[in-house]
Amino acid sequence: MIELIESYYAYWMCFLLLTVGLYGMLFKENLLKKVIGLSIFQASIILFFIIVAFKDGSTVPIYDASFSERGPLGYINPLPHALMLTAIVVGVATVGVALALLLRIHKAFGTIDESTLWKDLRK
């Protein structure tokens, strides 16, 4: 058990972050905190991809004669990084749209607190 935690500690931290984000999105009353939770949630998934790509003792995938004798093992996998660049852009756009919607909600109801909002909506 200890070994399982020790050898995969980066993954455990990543899953912990995922849970924190999910908790914020689902249980926070303040809508802005939900957006923050959403950001954390997305960041944890981005980190997950980065951890997957990592290899012990390897370097950035730029060809260098001093690393070339190790072959592909000398370099980390660049594809997840490239994917996550796109995912970061998607995440930024999502947060942008969420904040725009929050502005509209605040304009219409004067609050961004979920429980107060529901009282207004039930009327």
Added chain:
Amino acid sequence: MIGEHLPIIVILTYCLAALLMPVAGLLHRKAPSILALIAGGGALVFSLMTLWKTLTEGAFSYSVGAWPPPVGIELIADPLSAFFLVVITLISTLVLFHAHFSDGAESGQQSISYYACVMLMLGGFSGIIGTADLFNLFVFLELSALAGYGLLGTGSGRAAHSAFRYLILGTVGASFYLFGLGFLYAETGSLNMGDLALILDATGMQTTARIAFVFIIIGISLKMALLPLHQWLPDVYTDAPAMSTALVAPIGTKVAVYALIRLMYDVFPSGPGDWAFPVHSILAFAGAAGIIWGSVMAIPQTNLKRMLAYSSVAQIGYIALGIGLATPFGYIGAVLHVFNHAIMKACLFLFSARLEKTGLGIRIDKLTPATRLRLPVSTACFVLAAISMIGLPPTAGFFSKWYLILGSYESGNWFYVVIILASSLLNAVYFFRIIERVYLGDTDEGSPKPVRVRLTRRNLALVTLALSILVAGLFNVWIVKSLIEPMVPAF
């Protein structure tokens, strides 16, 4: 010449139109909606060409930037994707046609961003259908979803709040999909669908791949509003502006259905030994529960749009049931129901859009024979679509349910036959409530003079949709034989 580029041309048509939208907005107040209509029509023509090419010459693929798969991104056009592409482009073009002629009355700036969002959303939808790369699918999923949040969140503050809740849940869904993709990539080292299918077939489903599958399927189920994950749908469809709902409701959940079919049958191996748990049965059961829950919840609603939204949950249940049955008839029923339900829902929601636009309101208790006298053609179309939803022959709705019943029978699940028949009765309860109000209600207190029944441009789209319900019903054998049967996988 143009033929081999068809898979990407449909996507590019929408994206180009989205880019040109601000320019069009400068020219004339009506120009954005005309441009949207032209792009929609163009995409429809291109997707019909794609369908024709796949049926005559077989499936073909397109390598973006001439990088061969699995290194590069691949787009595929096979009978399944071409069929869905035609459904999406056809329905969206008809709804855009309706939007153009029913006088949107939006100010210039608003309609630029509105139609740009429409084009981006449709581009995302066609991208999801066209792509053969799982990460690319995520990007298109989010592109269409983000544009969709914008469309559904315009209008009232209530709409913004519902769209915000949809955004939170939709992002959870998309992130779950991405998370599963990470597991899958760690296990196989590939993102190309065809390549993945080969690798998973060779290695079998290991634990990592199973975890990946669960996350991916949960994410997609959230996007398609399968029963326990449907909470966002009724609020969003009720509060959004009528035209946005009419545009998103018929096709928005269908692209997620496409992704589900593609993943379950073409990417992940579907042999019984590959699974530690009965994936297909769970899906079918969730679908069946959705059918009953959606239908029961639709009955007491007082808001027409909310009633239709709950009925959407039920209809997604039919489709999930058909996919989960994992028999040829169930598969045919599911795909046919995607097409039929898209037509019916577009018709029903366009009627609610007409009601909102004419100021009659969408409360069910406000519907009287006066509604029918004010909007004779639209009401007739609504009733035809409602009859098809209940599933009376010869309307289209009957035949997809028929195939689903055959599929349940084929797999020996009598339970699902009972569910489908019972849900038809429930559908009859909530639709006849409206039909009764509109046709048999009291006509006193100074009802307006009947409007002469005329076919105007304003209701042309509705009439086309209503007629195509009948046409799709009468020609269902042709649709099944020549369009759907080529895509049915070996079971």
